[in-house]
Amino acid sequence: MDVLGVASVQATELARNVLNFELYLEEEVLKVDPGMSQLIQFAVSKDIKVIYCSDMYLPARFINSILEKFNLLDLFSGRYVSSETKLLKRTGNLFDYIIKSESVNPKSILHIGDNVVSDYVNSKSKGICGLWLRDNVYQSRRYSLEYDHLNQHNPASFPFLLAEQGRFDTTGKNSAYLVGRNTLGPVYTSFIVDVQKKAVELNVDKVFFLAREGFALKRIYDYLNQNETHPESVYIAGSRILSFLYSVDKGVGLRHLADIFSNTSIYTISNLLAPFAIDTEILEKICQKYGLSASDILPPGFLEWPPFIRIIEDELLNDQIMVRILEHRELYTRYLTQAGLIGTSKAMVVDVGWGGQIQDNLFRGLQITGSEPHLLVGCYLALNEKAHQRKQPNNWKHATHSDKGFMEWNGYSAFDTVFIYEAAVRASHGTVLGLHKVNDEVFPSLKSDDTNSRITEKFDDPYLAELQRGIIDFSASFSLCEQLYPSIAPTYLKPYGLTCISLVSRFADHSHYSWLASVGNVADLGTDYVNVAGATISNGFSFNTLKIIKQSPWKEFVAFNKLGFMGLISISVYRYLRSIPHRTAGLVPRPLFNFPQSRSPEASLFDVPSDNKHFDDYLFKIAQAGHEQASELGRKLSSELSPRELYSIDKLIGYNYLTYRIVNVVLSLRNKHLFYYEGLSFKYVLKRRIYVLKKLAKDYLKFIRVV
Template sequence: MSRIRLKQIANFKQLDKELFGSSLLRNTDVVAFDVFDTLLFRRCDADDVQLGVARALGHSLGNDESSDIAILRVREQAYFDAAAENEFKGFDKDAHLDDINLAWVKRLAPNEPGRWSDLAAVARESKIRYEHWACFPNPATVPILQRLAGTGKRAVFVSDMYLGEAIVSDLLTANGLRQFFSAGYVSGDIALTKSSGRLFQHVLEKEGIDGSRMLHIGDNPHADGRRAIEHGIKAIVVRERDIPLKRMRFDHNYALQDRRWLGYNAASFASAASLQQVEPELHTIGRDVLGPPFSAFIHGLAEYCMRIRPDAVYFLSREGLLLKDLYDQLIATLQLPLPSGGYLCTSRLNAAVAAMRSFGWREITLKLGSHNKPTVSSIFSPLGFSRDELASIAGKCGISDIDQKFIIDSPTIARLVAHPILQDRAIRLGQNARNALHEYLEKRGFFNARSVVLVDVGWAGQIQEGLKIALSDSPAPIINVYYLGANQLAGERRRSGLNIRAYLADMEQYDWLGSATFEFVELFEIPSRALHGTVLGHNQGEPLFASEDSAERTPEHSDEPRIALLQEGICEYMLHYARYAAITKTSADHAKTYAINIVARIVRFPRRSELFFFSSLNHIANFGSSEHLQLAKVSSILSGKKFLDAVNNSHWRQGAAALGLGRFGALLLSLFQAPRISRTLPSQIEEQRIHDGASIAAWNPFSPLPHGFETDVRNRSFVLLEQGREASLHKTYRSPLTPFELAMLHLGLRATNLYLSVKKLNQFPADLLPLRAWLWREIYIRLPVHGKFGRLLRRVKRWITA
């Protein structure tokens, strides 16, 4: 027995070699595995889960969140009560979940014995649900277990865990691992632990073998290593989880001090199973880069709806189909009493035509804002004239070329705008579009609502204004607008009476990080685009889409497999984000800080792979024309004029600058455009107060029925996903925001504000993640935390986090 030596290895990749590349299994009948941090990993710190249970129990008791920590401390006392009772009976100091929970609720509600059973059930159900959400299988053990099954060796699991064998088995089953094990032994059932060594003795007796015939694999040097060896059991301790566990411990503790850190923790929770895995790069970009801002936006929407209590929530095409799915996932996971989302098929073109009483200044300015180089033909394209018809009318007004530049104060243009044929067409088109729109909205239940929320990625409020004008002739519900971002034009429409709220970015509540949204709006428009054509109008209560072979739709086809992969990643992020938010009571504002840091990083300091991918996407104006918009033009820096022209003519100017000069070029561009932004910023306003909506008694929420085509679009997306996976590069995981990149954001803000101060302009605010805490975290996880050195580190930590 004394000849047995504890074998420690660095990671699970080495375990395969140790098991099957040596004689270790030759005289072994039973191979035992620890469960947590060996077979199963958690996405977050174990105390996140336990604190979440305390919150759920506190909610059932009617307490507010300020008592959560106190409730958790009571649970620690309850554990010692239950464990001490077992110890008094001659067992080890451990207890089962049910005994702990009963002792817990007795301490919390000593004078309410009638509630003990129900409260204990709340604690039990919350604990089990949260553990299922938090756990995922260690990917390295699956092939080992499969190979071990072929050797005929008996596999069992052995765990120091108060959950008990039945719950642990359910967790292993849910993660596809229980099938590999013949039996399981868990301390919570019998109050015998590995830490004391008595659980190993129990296992040997139940298995009917001598210790020399057993091999145990775990992660704890004491419980899984030394105690096993004391019983003659061969042991391998895998130390791979040391650093991840310390990282999660730091994140848990720091989030208790600074709730903004919860956004980062949510991102870590979502990507935890992807560490060291090879995945399609676009799926990773969708989950880790686009997932945080989209999820924070939808969470903000849900909180907004909980305040104003709309009867229905509609998501506008084409971005709305993805946003609707994200919203439905969130409210289901958080168990919010909100109506499911409805998909509303309309577009800028359709809303503009429906609002048209004539063709005048409003219609012209809407078109001017959607073209880089507006021409006579592009401005009048919503009226549906053929080129020959428009050329004939324009010729009578003195315009010889309908492809000439549109000059707004030209007398000939004024005559064309006033032409009776053109105005008659506008009146008829507007009336027909309004009638068709009204029929469609009636079929969607729109007019049954007292109040609705219209949700879109946002920017200027054009669609919502068009709908409001189009419906002004008849009774309609109160329209509230919720955007991811609202630009200056949206602010003007807000002041004219349109109720617009923006979550991540608002030019009237300027933030240097969130404003990056407006520097590359296609970052949100293209990845959220539904896989169908733009809405042209309605007929008999159904939407009419641009045909799949139209000039504006055809260029989009090549992007759709890649977009499907991005959307899959975004949806995966929301699934895990919603679960983490439910466990930790993360609010939208907690998540927003991390989200806008990610947005600013990718827009202003893109990585090469992101730069080439997003600049390769096709974007069409889709406002009565098929103009192709260049996202980021490539030009050689050897020709300064051509390079500057390419940057100025790109929709993503930082991207174009980075293509030529790298991240340094993108930083310079952000720096030099700051004075212009500062001078043109509208008056800043305080965040709008949200007024409570209808009382619960008067609230009549309903969930609009889905369109028939929505299922077809999703099925098509599943087919395109396979094409996207085959075409996408596969890479190992990389954090979407590294300490170096966060330092670049800090440097960019400091340089920008220094430059603005030199120009005697107002400086920009920014809700940056704390760099000092991030640096301390990286130090903490790599250095020992015990003894004199540990005390020194704790002093440094107090200084850094002060």
Template sequence: MSQSNVLSFDIWDTVIRRACHPDEIKLYVSRYIYLKFNRYLNTSYRDYYDIYFERCKLEGEIGSQSKLSGNDDEYMHSEVFRALLNQISDGTIPESEDVIGELIKIELEQEKYVTYLDSEIEDLIHSQQRKRIFFVSDFYSNKKFIEELLAHVGFKVEYSGGYVSSEVRLNKRSGKLFQYFHTEQSINADEHIHIGDSLIADVESPQKLGINTIHYFHEVEEKKRENNRIKFEQRMANKGFKINISKANESIVLQENSYKELNEIGRENGIIFFTFVMEIIEEAVKKGYSKIYYLTREGEFFKKIHDVILDNNLYGLKLPESEILEVSRVATFAPSIQNVTLEEFMRLWNQYSTQSMDAFFQSLNIDIKNFAQFLDDYSIDSKEEIQYPWLNLKIQSLFHDINFCDKLKEELEGKRSLLLKYFAEKGITKNTERIFLVDIGWRGTIQDNIANIFNETIVDGYYVGLYDFINKQPFNTTKTSFIAKEVMNSVLRFVSPFEMMCNSPSGSVVSYELNENHIKVKKVNDRAEDSVHMQFIKYFQDGVLSIGRELTHLVKNHALTSQDLKKQSVTTLQFLLQEPPKILTAAFFELAHNETFGLGKYVEKKVKFPYLLTLMAVVSKNHRRKLKQFIENSSWPQGLLIYKGLDLLNRYYNKHMSKLFQSTNGIINTGSSDLVNLQNEVEDQNRLLGERYSAMMEMEAMIKERDLTIKEQGKLLEERYNSMMEMEKLIKERDHLINVLEEKLRHKLNG
């Protein structure tokens, strides 16, 4: 046994182990900075990886400056953070000196979260029976930082003190830190034994000075360390991370095997929903929101995920609260109507160009009986499906009736008054500067309605997916989609099954009522829809929520964001919808989908499959076309084929469709630039212009037809001419808006 009186030990990967790669601690702090101080960052720092790389660069520069001064390439937390904050924000982050202390504290807390005590090191140190024991570490924090970590992991060895490279600008790799230690403690090298894991810093370097060394190698821990290194390198290569969720705990007891299967399916696909809500929270933090409003009904499920994330504090900073906003298209459309005109109702008819007056009044949640006399006066059959109602002579005459307009306006204003009271109870008033809404998709109609009601409030909307907008977008809205626009068709072309997975049994909101100075939300439930939820979807959603603790632990351990998980989550969603479990397809085809807004009814998803047509499609191109049209009309082709046991046909269908989408398949949205937004807006406005021109041509054709049979009705012709003029005015407004957007686009391209 050595006769040395002094023993020193290394800290990292000797006494203290990490459950992640060391640089993921730096990524954690970089993520914190990126989210909390996002509005101060220079535009070149597009994600938290950019901040991490800048930190590494500054560490190298400060270390080099230290070496030029005759020391080793060492640096302290505080000076790196000071330089980093200044570099990434041009010095605009307020109270940056306080922020430096905040970041050091954040890094310490994350170190505590991921660190644990090596299981064998204490026995080794005790076996040496040294009189005096010290730690000697190459690290960029101070001694107090390390002592807090040793206490946190429960290190029970009594030590006399410690030396850290950053405090004296000397390190173990050069041997100078050991020499400094010997001078401070008045000892010779041959009196000193050192324990550590690094072959260079803890073995070769001290041995050159005559220090006795023990190379510490813990095989099990080193395998974990190597695995963390490999994962980190893969992550840094593509800015992505693969999450693997464990199987459900066998102790979970469910009444039937089908429930257990649904629970496991939920676990396997939970990353889809958690990644979406993570992105929502991250965007809200970056924009400085303190509350996120989740819209019913799917928002009730998203809110549960939000609260799991809050409970597990995976970002290390204060996150926005969650609140349910009980709304629907039916409950918000009528209050959003400002004037009773044909143009105002185009927001409805642009989506449902064929509609009966019965469906029209159901979309407004207004009793048609109160307007029956007006319909009789103009010989309008309430059940008749009218194509292009705004061009129909009877409907036009109805909307020129002042008494009808006044009565309808009175009903609409009453609904608006109640909705405003409900929103006020939720903390939203006409004076609210901005609100953050979350819904499942798909065009943001409810957000449009809310934005038209609160027209001086900025309304930010976030969605799983968005399709091309049909209506002109309110100027006070922004809409962001989790799934990129260019892959929506290949990933989420049919939305009904996904809506089913996110649905709740709370009922659809139809209106608001005043009940003793409190607004009561009136809802309607469909028994068949609720039955599907209670028999199937509840267990699927429970499975999703059950991965919360495990997933958030992984996210916090490795300092991940939604962008790191996005590729995996979108791929998982695509597979879920294209190769669905049969039990989910059974749930879907038992469902009645609520289409009260627009169609005025629930739409049954049950279908009778044409097996004979399937056989004939084998030899006939015409029958293949008919078969494809049939399964497309089911609202979930892959679900229908799996449900009917036609797995082989489903694989053929997926292969066929993938060829159609291969040019865009696999592109994941990681955030769009202003340039892309402008391009998209120009495209949308051009499309709207084309629709207006088409409507104008249709109107012109109708005028010619009327002229042939109604030569004496000059007044009617004059009204048609005025309508043409109004349409031309709209077209000119569109032309002007497109010119402005194209000018901005040219400016971006030239800039």
């Protein structure tokens, strides 16, 4: 016997595979209703028999498998499924069968269901006490997904199909996980989708993930590259301090000091020269020659102060620096060869971004050693004006979401919360401060966990691990949606990612994000200085509210939670009026809007074979072990970050779009550059909401007629 032209054995196998795939999908998308779960457990505790009945076309074993996944199967004493009994709730016959099989008076049965006809009307017609379970939140979500499914060929629908999958699933979840799943997940996943697209477009050989943020970003990249259709990824020791030391050629210059300034707000000789790890006694001796101490706070304008200049030009100091530089250059060149960066013709480096300083330092160091690739491309979530000034055709930088040279409303807000996007994907290990050699192989040396800054960071690591778990789970949902809706392009995710940047930066709810506002992070060049993201938010307005907003690195977060929506608009208008230039002025100084170009292979100064087949990704293994340990602790701490009611995503999108319009009106009146909008479609949101309200109204009228 043939079925659709397929032999019976093959047909049986095909049917089994289809059923297993459907079960997989059901298990992935179904969530437990916490209220019903509690009710069932309460009934069982009172020795009340609980059974389930379903008009399901699949066998009971499939339902049992789903219930078992959620640890609910043992609560049910009886199971009645239409596919096995050949009877339906829809006709009422299944209720007759249950009454007879259970040998009970129908009046002693309480039947609960969500279908007004099958579960309420038909059960009551058999003498059963029927209860129609109506949940407006659930029904709204159901009709929202229905609208998105009907409009799946519209690019605007895809983000909502993703958003609604897990937004109301808070059972067993904490705020850190939910922030990662619902808001930061779309940001980083859409970023990595763009990274993969750019890597294929430029035909790069390998993708190298830098800094501590690279660990989580590589995990997302690998998750989305399970079919291995994109270039290989490598997590390398590409910290600021390693790349900085690699870029130094002949002692300390003004460029090197400028790189160090952003590393600390406390200007002392010891802090400014911390990257060079000069012996404390030698450095103090050099400073005392010029009447200073290494720990003295330097005066304003110290770059032109004669004692400081004499110290920087000191021969002994520069000899000490060059000893450190030459030793580091040899080790780092060997490490980059092991990792495969040296010897790669076209390489891409990936980081969260801002100025692309690590990439520039790496490229400069590779030039010094004569081993730069033909093309080095940096792919970043965001780039500021400094990145535009420094990029070159063969040392290119590309921003996917946020660029100071382009005023996209959502992406632009990332520059107001730089710290958040770095800390959120930070690996659970110390900064890489140096390198060491073991049996001809070079390995990274990490900052000790006993230092003050690491002690501070380790306190936050469990919460960040939970947040990253949420981000990875979102990537899984994205991958699943791609399978369910093959007509949808991965790039459809980007408007959602852009909108989420704005939602995090401008409309973060204190009840979910307060822990993130207090996270400590060290982006150091050898110092022990800890940055903190935001400020403590107390309830209500106080006279020092404006002062708190002014001093906070996360100004919109404070404004939204202290002053409300109108307060946020006022602060946004004030800040952008002060920072956005006049229309006749450029957005960034001397931007280079050309395209990346490879150097001619003939012009290459090197020919280094890249034998990294056996490259031991030591750093990734350390990061993985640290993450697993932190994640385990993070789940235990979940009760400290209990989830609260989530803002409606439709409401937040409305807030965001209205703020964008108001800010643009004011900027237009002052003849300033205007923002443009590439986030989620507000028009689609309105149509979707109207559809949901109509469906809810029809349900209500139907219930009135039936009852």
